[in-house]
Amino acid sequence: MAISTVIFDWGGVLSPAPTFADYEPLRQALELDVLTFQDLYWRKRDPFDLDLLSAADYWGEIARIAGGTGSPEEVRKLEALDGALWSRLDTVLVEWVRVLRAQKFKLGILSNMSKSVGGHLLRTHKWLELFDHFCFSSDLKFGKPDPAIYRACLDGLKVTAAEALFIDDREVNIKAARGVGMHGIVFRTADHLQPELAPHGLAESLAEAMRRVR
Numbered sequence: 132m133a134i135s136t137v138i139f140d141w142g143g144v145l146s147p148a149p150t151f152a153d154y155e156p157l158r159q160a161l162e163l164d165v166l167t168f169q170d171l172y173w174r175k176r177d178p179f180d181l182d183l184l185s186a187a188d189y190w191g192e193i194a195r196i197a198g199g200t201g202s203p204e205e206v207r208k209l210e211a212l213d214g215a216l217w218s219r220l221d222t223v224l225v226e227w228v229r230v231l232r233a234q235k236f237k238l239g240i241l242s243n244m245s246k247s248v249g250g251h252l253l254r255t256h257k258w259l260e261l262f263d264h265f266c267f268s269s270d271l272k273f274g275k276p277d278p279a280i281y282r283a284c285l286d287g288l289k290v291t292a293a294e295a296l297f298i299d300d301r302e303v304n305i306k307a308a309r310g311v312g313m314h315g316i317v318f319r320t321a322d323h324l325q326p327e328l329a330p331h332g333l334a335e336s337l338a339e340a341m342r343r344v345r
Contacts, residue, residue: 134314134331135294137231138266138284141242141252143300144318145224146217153219157212161197171196179245182269186210186247214251217244223321225258227340232261234336241266241284241297243274264288275299276307285313296331298324 139145151165158168171193179189190209191201199205231238240262242249246269253259266284268274275281285292292312299305305315316327321341328334 132291132293134236134296134333136237136239136288136290136296137333138239138241138288138295138297138313139224139228140297140299140301140304140318141240141244142217144298145221145228145240146219147221148300149216149219153216157209157216160209160212161193161199163197177243177274179247180243180268181272181274182246183272186245189245210247210251214248214255217248218252218255221321223337223340223344226344227321227337228258228261230336230340230343231333237264237288237290238262239264239266239284239288239295241275241280241299243268245269275301275304278307278311281308281311281313285311296333 142148154168154172157172158165161168163171175184175189175192178184187203187206190206194201194205194209228238238261244267246267249265249267249269253265264284264287266280266287268280271280271283273279281292281297285295288295296314296316297305297308298316298318299308300318302317305317308315314331316324318324321337325334325337325341328337
C-alpha cells in the first residue's frame with residue numbers, strides 16, 4: 132500500500148536535539164552546575180511528559196532544590212525557557228512538511244511531550260497548522276514506545292498502519308511503530324534520511340525541500 136501519511140517525532144527530528152549550550156538559559160536561571168541541572172531536568176521528565184506531574188509540580192520542585200521558591204512567577208519563567216529550548220527547528224524538515232502538504236499527504240506529530248511545551252509550540256509556531264493531528268503523551272497519559280500511542284495516532288489521522296510512515300530519532304520507538312504495522316525510519320540528519328525515503332517514493336519530495344532551503 133502506498134504511503135499517504137507522514138508522522139514526525141518532535142524533539143530530535145523536527146526540532147534538533149538540544150546541545151549543552153542550548154540548555155544554558157535554563158541552567159543559568161536556576162544557577163545550577165551542569166551535572167546537577169541535567170540530573171534534575173531529566174529525573175522526572177517522563178512523568179512530566181505523561182502529565183502525571185503538572186508544570187507547577189515539576190518546575191516548582193526543581194526551583195526549590197535550586198534555592199528558589201517555586202512561585203507561580205518562577206514556574207512561568209522556567210516554562211517559557213523550556214518552551215524556547217524545544218522551539219529550534221530543522222529548516223529542511225519544516226520545508227519538507229510544506230512540500231508534503233502541497234502534495235496532499237496527511238501529516239501528524241507523535242511525541243512524548245508535556246502540556247507545557249506542547250502548548251508553547253502550538254501558540255508560537257503558526258506553521259504547525261499544516262498538520263492534521265497531534266498525538267502528545269501528555270494528552271493521552273501514555274507515550275512511546277507503548278503500542279497504544281501509535282494506534283491512537285493512526286486513529287486520530289484516520290489511516291491504516293500500512294499507509295503511515297513514522298520518523299523518530301530513537302530505534303526503540305521505530306521498532307514499536309513497526310510492531311503495529313507502520314513503516315519507520317530512524318532519523319539522523321536530512322541527508323541520511325533522503326536515500327531511506329526512496330523505497331517509499333518520498334526521496335524527491337525531500338530533495339525539493341533541500342533545494343529550496345539550501
